[in-house]
Amino acid sequence: MYRRNLLAAALALPALARPALAQAVPLPVVASFSILGDMVRQLGGSRVAVRVLAGPDVDAHTFQPRPADAAAVRDAALVVRNGLGFEPWLDRMLRSAGRKGPVAVASTGIRPRAMADDGHGHGHGHAHGQDPHAWQDLANGRSYARTVAAALAAADPAGAGHYRDRASAYDARLAALDAWVRERIATVPEARRKVVTSHDAFGYFAAAYGVEFLAPQGISTESEPSAAQVGRLVRLLKQQNISALFLENMANPATLQRLAAEAGVTVQGRLYADALSPPDGPAPDYEAMFRHNVGLLVPAMAG
Ligand SMILES: [Zn+2]
Structure with missing residues (x-):
């Protein structure tokens, strides 16, 4: 209710007055692929508006961005990516969009595995180096969520408590899921x-x-x-x-x-x-x- 009213107020004000009410509209966040897009939604709830670049059933290794994606990357309050060489196309996008704002690398702090080098490559063009698929271990997923929640709070300080609460509930769910998998x-x-x-x-x-x-x-x-x-x-x-x-x-x-x-x-x-x-x-x-x-x-x- 409170945010809806603020949103109405923000829309009624001239454009120049809007930055002061930045929390009134959902935080525009771009996530590089569908799994990170889901994490941002789980952690941000209604405070964020997520745009996912490589969507459901799309191969993020070889994703081909469209011009509208470049504009979204330039204008987002936060860009969230996997790192570990998973999204080489995003490096080019960030450069050509001239993005100055924050880019959160979800895999920060995890211990990377080496990509199995058996001569055939990954099938996606990164035969050597680090294995990017760290989210397939839920302990890493929990680390991703902490990193993303911290980045959301930094991009939207007024929502810090909201992100902290959601991160704590999400972490408990992922911990229980990890136990179930075992x-x-x-x-x-x-x-x-x-x-x-x-x-x-x-x-x-x-x-x-x-x-x-x-x-x-x-x-x-x-x-x-x-x-x-x-x-x-x-x-x-x-x-x-x-x-x-x-x-x-x-x-x-x-x-x-x-x-x-x-x-x-x-x-x-x-x-x-x-x-x-x-x-x-x-x-x-x-x-x-x-x-x-x-x-x-x-x-x-x-x-
Ligand atoms: Zn892959």
């Missing part, structure tokens, strides 16, 4: 915690939760594997008795379907790695993404 995975015998998927986005998940993800050579989102590569993977699936074979939401399904057919294995479903689903899908927010992924992984690994 409980569910503990129900699978250790030797069976093996998964094959289409790109190596689960390094942090693997390390945090004790699941082995195989995204073998040639299985990238951009190139078709050779017959020899397919043969090697089919042997691996059979030798290790792996029943958990998954697609990802942004990947071309053809390669994995072909592998599944040759190995006589069924593709068990679609994991969400780098992007959320649309609102009516199975992974519309960060928490739902974990529940969905773990809900598919556990019975598939158990076989």
Whole structure:
């Protein structure tokens, strides 16, 4: 109510008088991809208006911004990005937009993992260096949320208490979710915690939760594997008795379907790695993404 009235007052005033009432309108925030957009919404509530650049089911590694995105990046009170080389296109945007305002790097303070260097690359053009998919460990997600909440409070000091309260409630939910993930995975015998998927986005998940993800050579989102590569993977699936074979939401399904057919294995479903689903899908927010992924992984690994 209070903010609605202020908003009406702000709109009634001449433009020059508006900065003094800056809290009356939602804080314009740009998030580089859908998972961060959700975090900003969870932490900001009605105090923020989030614009997401790489939206649901969009591959943020290779996102191609439009001119309207550049204007949003220039004008936002805060830009939130992942860092760790995830959004190379955003570096160019920030430069060309001449942005002077704050840019929060959500991964600040986490311990980065090295990207697995097995010669095939990530399938997204960053074969070497740091693994950007840190949000796949909920401990890192909690760190992201603290970083984003602090950046929101710095950009909107009058809302500091609001962001602090929401950050504390969100952190409690993520901590409970982390405990649930561990409980569910503990129900699978250790030797069976093996998964094959289409790109190596689960390094942090693997390390945090004790699941082995195989995204073998040639299985990238951009190139078709050779017959020899397919043969090697089919042997691996059979030798290790792996029943958990998954697609990802942004990947071309053809390669994995072909592998599944040759190995006589069924593709068990679609994991969400780098992007959320649309609102009516199975992974519309960060928490739902974990529940969905773990809900598919556990019975598939158990076989
Ligand atoms: Zn990725």
